[in-house]
Amino acid sequence: MRKILVTSALPYANGHIHLGHLVEYLQTDIWARAQRLRGNRCVYICADDTHGTAIMIRANQENRTPEALIADMSAAHQRDFAGMGIRFDYYGSTNSAETRLYCEEIWRALRKADLIREKNVSQLYDVKAGTFLADRFVRGTCPKCGRTDQYGDSCQCGATYSPTQLVNPVSTISGTTPEVRDAVHLFVELEKLHAFLDDWTQNNNHLQPEMANYLAGHFLNDALYDWDISRPAPYFGFEIPDSPGNYWYVWFDAPIGYIGSTLQWCNANGENVDDWWRNDSAEIHHYIGKDITYFHTLFWPAMLKTANFTLPKKVHIHGFLTVNGEKMSKSTGTFILASTYLKHLNPAFLRYYYASKMTGRVDDLDLSFADIVSRVNADLVGNLVNLASRTAKFAGPTGLSAAYPEDGGLFANAAAKADEIAEAYETNDFARVTRLVMQIGDTANKFVEDSAPWNLKKDPEKQQQLQDVCTIALNIYRQMVIYLSPILPELARATAELLDENADSWRLESVKTPLVGTKVNKFSHILERMDPVKIDAMIAESQAINEAEEKQKGLLAKWNDGPEALENEPLAEECSIDDFTKVDLRVARIVEARHVPEANKLLQLTLSLGGGHTRNVFAGIKSAYKPEDLIGRLVICVANLKPRQMKFGLSEGMVCAAGAGGTEIFLLEPDEGAKPGHRVH
RNA sequence: CGCGGGGUGGAGCAGCCCGGUAGCUCGCGAGGCUCAUAACCUCGAGGCCGCAGGUUCAAAUCCUGUCCCCGCAACCA
Numbered sequence: 001m002r003k004i005l006v007t008s009a010l011p012y013a014n015g016h017i018h019l020g021h022l023v024e025y026l027q028t029d030i031w032a033r034a035q036r037l038r039g040n041r042c043v044y045i046c047a048d049d050t051h052g053t054a055i056m057i058r059a060n061q062e063n064r065t066p067e068a069l070i071a072d073m074s075a076a077h078q079r080d081f082a083g084m085g086i087r088f089d090y091y092g093s094t095n096s097a098e099t100r101l102y103c104e105e106i107w108r109a110l111r112k113a114d115l116i117r118e119k120n121v122s123q124l125y126d127v128k129a130g131t132f133l134a135d136r137f138v139r140g141t142c143p144k145c146g147r148t149d150q151y152g153d154s155c156q157c158g159a160t161y162s163p164t165q166l167v168n169p170v171s172t173i174s175g176t177t178p179e180v181r182d183a184v185h186l187f188v189e190l191e192k193l194h195a196f197l198d199d200w201t202q203n204n205n206h207l208q209p210e211m212a213n214y215l216a217g218h219f220l221n222d223a224l225y226d227w228d229i230s231r232p233a234p235y236f237g238f239e240i241p242d243s244p245g246n247y248w249y250v251w252f253d254a255p256i257g258y259i260g261s262t263l264q265w266c267n268a269n270g271e272n273v274d275d276w277w278r279n280d281s282a283e284i285h286h287y288i289g290k291d292i293t294y295f296h297t298l299f300w301p302a303m304l305k306t307a308n309f310t311l312p313k314k315v316h317i318h319g320f321l322t323v324n325g326e327k328m329s330k331s332t333g334t335f336i337l338a339s340t341y342l343k344h345l346n347p348a349f350l351r352y353y354y355a356s357k358m359t360g361r362v363d364d365l366d367l368s369f370a371d372i373v374s375r376v377n378a379d380l381v382g383n384l385v386n387l388a389s390r391t392a393k394f395a396g397p398t399g400l401s402a403a404y405p406e407d408g409g410l411f412a413n414a415a416a417k418a419d420e421i422a423e424a425y426e427t428n429d430f431a432r433v434t435r436l437v438m439q440i441g442d443t444a445n446k447f448v449e450d451s452a453p454w455n456l457k458k459d460p461e462k463q464q465q466l467q468d469v470c471t472i473a474l475n476i477y478r479q480m481v482i483y484l485s486p487i488l489p490e491l492a493r494a495t496a497e498l499l500d501e502n503a504d505s506w507r508l509e510s511v512k513t514p515l516v517g518t519k520v521n522k523f524s525h526i527l528e529r530m531d532p533v534k535i536d537a538m539i540a541e542s543q544a545i546n547e548a549e550e551k552q553k554g555l556l557a558k559w560n561d562g563p564e565a566l567e568n569e570p571l572a573e574e575c576s577i578d579d580f581t582k583v584d585l586r587v588a589r590i591v592e593a594r595h596v597p598e599a600n601k602l603l604q605l606t607l608s609l610g611g612g613h614t615r616n617v618f619a620g621i622k623s624a625y626k627p628e629d630l631i632g633r634l635v636i637c638v639a640n641l642k643p644r645q646m647k648f649g650l651s652e653g654m655v656c657a658a659g660a661g662g663t664e665i666f667l668l669e670p671d672e673g674a675k676p677g678h679r680v681h
Numbered sequence: 682c683g684c685g686g687g688g689u690g691g692a693g694c695a696g697c698c699c700g701g702u703a704g705c706u707c708g709c710g711a712g713g714c715u716c717a718u719a720a721c722c723u724c725g726a727g728g729c730c731g732c733a734g735g736u737u738c739a740a741a742u743c744c745u746g747u748c749c750c751c752g753c754a755a756c757c758a
Binding site for chain 2: 011012013014053054134210211214217218219224225227249250251254292293294320325326327357359361362363364366371374377383385386387389392393394432435438445452454455525527528
C-alpha cells in the first residue's frame with residue numbers, strides 16, 4: 001500500500017472559485033479518489049492562500065480586517081468545492097500558527113545554509129496609501145513606445161521594464177503619483193542549489209518531460225537569479241523574526257501552507273506530520289497550473305531540500321481552461337463561477353466532461369458547450385445509466401441470479417481492463433479511462449439489444465433467462481460505475497444503493513467478483529439529461545454578475561470614494577413617498593447675504609422664490625462660505641418648514657447642504673435652467 | 682530569432698514516444714428495435730492527418746524548413 005499526500009495549489013483568498021480553477025481541483029480529486037479505490041492511503045490537503053498586498057488592499061477598500069476577508073473567502077471556497085464533490089481530507093489556511101511554525105523552521109535552515117543575503121531594492125512607494133507598490137498596482141506610460149495606461153512591468157507593445165522606469169506612474173490604489181524609495185529586501189541565493197535543481201528536475205520523472213525540458217532550456221541553462229522573498233511593512237503576512245519590519249513574501253509561505261495544513265490535519269487526527277513530510281516512503285504529489293511551475297519546481301524543492309523535508313515525488317502540471325476555444329471572458333459570460341454553475345447544473349456533468357478531456361499533459365482544456373451536452377448525454381445517460389435503466393426494472397422482482405450466468409466473456413473482458421484503467425488514472429489520463437469504460441458500455445448495450453429482455457419477459461418459460469440477462473447487464477453496469485467512481489462519486493453512491501451495496505466498500509478489485517443473489521432496489525433516475533437551456537441560463541447569469549461587478553469596480557476605482565460619510569451618519573429609517581412629499585423643497589435664489597455680527601456660525605440670507613416672494617433664512621454656513629460669493633446663486637431650500645424664532649430674527653426655512661461641518665459644507669445647487677420657485681420632486 | 686502546446690472527415694478529440702491498410706463521440710443519411718431519460722442497435726456518406734522537402738520497402742507517426750492558432754512570459758497571487 002502506497003502512502004500518498006496530494007495537494008492542489010492553494011487558491012488565493014482574493015476571488016471566488018471559477019470553472020478554470022476547477023480543472024485543477026477536479027483533476028486532483030479524481031486522482032486522489034482513484035488512489036483510494038486502488039487501496040492506497042491517500043490524503044488530500046489544501047488551504048487558502050491568504051497573504052500579500054492584494055488581500056491587504058482589498059480588505060482596506062472594503063473597510064474590514066484582512067482576517068475577516070479571508071475567513072469569508074475560505075468559507076465560500078469550501079462551499080464551492082464541496083458542491084463540486086471535491087473532498088479534501090483537510091482544508092486549512094496559510095494564515096495559521098502551524099504554517100508560521102514551518103516558515104520559521106525553513107527560514108532558519110536557509111540562514112544556516114548561508115543562502116540568505118540582503119540587497120537594496122528601489123521600488124515605487126505610494127505616500128498616501130503608505131505602502132510599496134507591487135507592479136500590478138502601478139500604471140503609467142510605456143518608456144519604450146509611449147502608450148499610456150500600461151502596467152508597471154510590461155506594455156502592450158511587448159516591452160518589459162521596471163516600474164521605476166515608467167513615465168508618469170500613477171498608483172492604482174490612491175491615484176497619486178508614487179515616489180521611488182529604497183528598501184532592504186532579503187534574497188535567497190538559489191544559484192547555490194543549481195546542481196541539485198538540475199538533477200531533481202531532469203531525473204526520476206518528477207516532472208512531465210515537456211516541463212523538465214522547459215526548465216532546462218529556460219532557467220537552468222543560466223545562473224539562477226536571487227529570489228526576493230521579503231516585503232517591507234505594511235504587508236499582510238508573517239513578519240520575519242530576525243528582520244523586524246520585513247515580511248515573508250506571499251510566495252514564500254504559500255507552499256509552506258501545504259506542510260502547515262498537514263500539521264493541522266495531523267493534530268486533528270492523531271497523525272504524525274513527520275510520517276508524511278520527513279519520510280522517504282511517503283509520496284508527496286503536487287497538482288499545479290503551468291503558470292506557477294517556476295515556484296513549485298525550483299524554489300519549492302530548493303526550500304524542502306535545504307530544510308530536509310521529503311521532496312515531491314511528482315509535480316503534476318496542467319494547462320488552462322478555455323471556453324469555446326477562447327480564454328474565459330467576463331463580457332461574453334464565459335467567466336463562470338463554481339457557485340453559478342452549481343445553481344444551474346449537476347456537478348457530475350462537469351466532472352465527467354473534464355475527465356473525458358484530461359490526458360495528463362500540459363495542454364489547455366477546452367470547455368465547449370455544444371460538446372459537453374452531447375458528451376454527457378451520450379456517454380453518461382445514453383450509454384452508462386441507460387444500461388441500468390433498461391434492465392433494473394426487469395430484475396426488481398427477482399433480484400440477481402444466484403449464480404453468475406454464462407455471458408460470452410463480457411464480464412471477464414470488462415474486469416480485465418482493471419490494470420489498464422488503474423494505469424490511466426495513475427498518469428492522469430482520465431480521457432483514456434472514459435474511453436475504455438464507454439467501450440464496455442457499447443458491448444453491454446449491444447448485448448441487451450441482442451438478448452431482448454423485453455421479449456423474454458412475455459414468455460413464462462424464459463424467466464430464468466430474463467433474470468440472467470439482467471444480472472449480466474447490471475453487473476457490467478456495476479463494473480463501469482466502479483471504474484468511474486473517482487470521477488462520479490455521487491453516481492457511484494446511487495448505484496450502490498440500487499444494488500443494495502455500499503459504495504465506500506468498493507475497491508478496484510471489486511470489478512473482478514460478480515454480484516449475485518442480491519436484491520435490486522427500485523430504479524429511479526440516477527442522472528438527468530443535460531439541458532442546453534440551463535447552460536444558456538448559466539451564461540446569462542454569469543454575464544449579469546460580471547457586468548454588475550465590473551460596473552461597481554469601475555465606479556469605485558474611478559472615484560475612490562471612501563466609506564467615512566456613511567459611517568459618520570448612517571442611513572435613516574426608511575420613509576414613504578408621502579413622508580417625502582410633506583417636505584416642500586424649492587429652488588431659490590440668494591439675493592442677499594450678510595454676516596450676523598453676534599453669531600459664530602450663521603449667515604443671514606434673503607432667498608427669492610420668484611415673483612416677489614422672499615424668505616429670510618439663517619443658515620449655519622459661515623465657516624464655509626463668504627456672503628459675497630453667495631449672492632446670485634441658486635440653492636435648494638425647505639420652503640414649508642415651520643418658521644423658527646431665533647435670537648437674531650425669524651428664520652423662514654432652510655437651505656440644503658451636505659458635508660461633515662466646519663469648512664466641509666457644500667450647498668446644493670440645481671443644474672442650469674432651474675428657476676426660483678421650481679419644486680424638487 | 683523569448684518559452685511551451687496545438688493544427689487529423691462539419692464539431693470536439695484519440696492515434697504520434699515504440700513507423701506498416703486512419704479511429705472514437707457528436708452531427709448528417711438510410712434502416713431496425715421499442716425495455717430504457719426522443720434511448721439503444723445496424724449500415725452508410727464524409728478526411729490525400731496545416732504546407733513543403735527529406736529518411737525508409739513503408740510516415741499522421743521520425744528529421745528539416747515553413748505558415749497559422751492558443752497559452753505563458755521569474756521581481757505580478
